Amino acid sequence: MNADKEKILSIITERCKKTLMETLNIEYTELGEDYLIAKMPVTPKVHQPDGVLHGGAMVALAESVGSAASYIFLNTSEFFVRGIEISANHVKSIREGEVFAKATIIHKGRTTQLWEIKITDKDGNLVSVSKLTTIALPKEK
Template identity: 70%
Template sequence: MKLSEEEILAKCTVMCKNTLMETLDISFCEVGDDYLVAKMPVTPKVHQPDGVLHGGAMVALAESVGSAASHIFLDTDKFYIRGLEISANHVKSIKEGYVYAKAEIVHKGRTTQLWDIKLRNEEGKLISIVKLTTIALAKS
């Protein structure tokens, strides 16, 4: 049985309880057949000392949405999902508002998955491009 968009987003919300995602106020807001979108408020809590969004917070958002997407699109009753590698290129700074991260599947193999994650501001301008590789490990 396929879950509705609302059910998938609710599942993602439950996964965030008492985690870094909750600490950073990350919330999931859109899902499609091959993508997941999350957003994070840009406040002083996630700024670097000079008042712009910290690159580490952007990477945390990207890995959160990519890993959650792996959980949604793979059978997590049979597999654990773990991050293998992440790389980010930050192209623009942001001081306030929201940053949105859209994880889109590039490769969905039996063992590894490759995600392209673009972070954009509220106007749709590109902030960062992230590549995330995840692995599905069989539960014993």
């Protein structure tokens, strides 16, 4: 990874201090031309009562990586980003290890952006897929 990408990953990681992302131990790991990848450990802390990864934790991971990707790929000196809709389909249970979320841009409009976030296990098996819509709102001058 080149130095610019490492610097960007460092900046978004720093922005997550004392937030839900830190609580869930979400770590941004890879940045590409049109995607961002993050990982999250699967421990009892993010389980539902029957011992599998909670769907809400997966949605929180998906929105976190999609919103961070919008932050990276938009001119945030002029705009701030908010998630306005998310939908998720959970297709596989997981009890331990890590999950990896890859946010890829589907539509990059001036105002709205549409992201696909695929969450997989360490073997690349699909665990959940989400669609996230973000909006870029102008900052007051």
